[in-house]
Amino acid sequence: MEYFLQQLINGIALGSIYGLIAIGYTMVYGIIGMINFAHGDVFMVGAFIALISFLGLMAVGVTFVPLALILVLVVAMLLTSAWGWTIERVAYRPLRSSFRLAPLITAIGMSIALQNFMQVAQGARVKPLQPVITGRFEMFAGDNFAVTLSNIQILIVVTTIVLMAVFWLIIDRTSLGRSLRACEQDRMMAALCGVNVDRTISLTFVMGAALAAVAGLLYLLYYGVIDFFIGFIVGIKAFTAAVLGGIGSLPGAMLGGLIIGLIETFWSAYFTIEYKDVAAFSMLALVLIFFPSGLLGRPEVEKV
Amino acid sequence: MSARGADTPVLQVEHLTMRFGGLVAVDDVSFEARRSEITALIGPNGAGKTTVFNCITGFYKPTEGMITLTQVSGQRYLLERMDDHVINAKAGVARTFQNIRLFPGMTVLENLMVAQHQMLTKGPARALGSLIGLAAYRQAEAEALSFAIHWLERVGLTARADQAAGDLPYGDQRRLEIARAMCTRPELLCLDEPAAGLNARESEELNGLLRSICAEGNTAILLIEHDMSVVMRISDHVIVLDHGSVIADGPPSKVQNDEHVIAAYLGVPDEEVANVEKEVGA
Structure with a gap:
């Protein structure tokens, strides 16, 4: 029982990170109907920016951890957003009216380009960060196992909840959110209502990248090592999460992220750690057989 | 409200031509829509009415011609040079669709x-x-x-x-x-078959609504309509298109009795068909 609880905690923390990245996939799909395969690498870029700015702050003597973290968060979100905006502007917008496969191909190209850029710029070796947030507390001890909740896990879950709440408020309550949803449903009609569609699409990429940057920072703090390749496998997992939850649905992305995180953690804990990815992806296949549009997705209605 | 803007027609379409490859959908069409008036664009299917709408609202870039919108303030915009969202946001043109797009x-x-x-x-x-x-x-x-x-x-x-x-x-x-x-606060409201699929009572309510919008004086209405009873009752000015050209332009009472219009809608008289058949030796 204690072991189970411990895995539940670990799974939720991991799933939160997946969920934050999955939001970026699902939003972009919702608004322009393309899978942004470079999004995983945007997350990787976010993690690197976080690492570099963290080390930079340490070097100039900002050693008070909460302050440093907030500064790193702001810097990482801003710079990664700029990356997201630029990628859309350079690689996707010129191809938007092209044939359907074109944006998919550039997305894959963009993903490889980002990986190689980071490999060349930062080197291929893993980059460690000494544990910044240590400390944990024991929730309760069983016979031979103590359930612990580490501070970093609390930070991950709280950050995710706060961001989701802010994000939901923006989408649901503000004029920007309304125009975003309008573009999702009928881009042409939104333009005729005076909504600047290009700017709204840019905004989607910016918001997705900002969330990915937060995920990058949390990943860095949680695992302590990053390399130029983390974007691939984490990105694919987050994409799986988005599809699992129903691509295009925001709560679906978060739910999918949690499910993937939990499956992975439980499989590693109870079965074999080597097959944890197989378990996660098999779950996707199973869910899609019974819910073709994902758990919370709306079935595609053919427009007449 | 400056007199300059209020006096000129809200919309001036001059020599509008739209070609799709070899097909000429709209051929040298010119007309005006005035403030506080309902202007109707009618014609048989395939006459080019919706194409004219699409040119005005920026869906198509016209092959030739000029579309000028003059606001109450006197500010003028050349619609054929603007992107679709700016046509609504700056120039103040709003439209609805034949098949509803909410x-x-x-x-x-x-x-x-x-x-x-x-x-x-x-x-x-x-x-x-x-x-x-x-x-x-x-x-x-x-x-x-x-x-x-x-x-x-x-x-x-x-x-x-x-x-x-x-x-x-x-x-x-x-x-x-x-x-x-109307919530986009338009100077020109373009309606594509607003009465399609409405029953008699709903259609009557719609007429009342359109008249009240016009009476407020800030918005001109341009509409495409098939239902002749609606057109004749509410429009101040009717433009008839056939095969991409304007064949009649004037108040409803005049257009109604125009022989070209009758021919376009009902076909040509029997004796003319007989004449043509004689010529080709059928």
């Missing part, structure tokens, strides 16, 4: 609020303000809300404000589409 997953009220988006986010300061809830933005939002509520009342949808737009009955969706177009 945002079906959003509520009725949200549909009307989206239409006021550009007013709410004028300039980067307000766009940012909308994120953090600045006072100026809140006030603009409150104004937008009261304007939306005003239009809900006018089209009789107040009770349905929080329903998803896609769940409304057909006639309500039609009226909501007009309300949404």
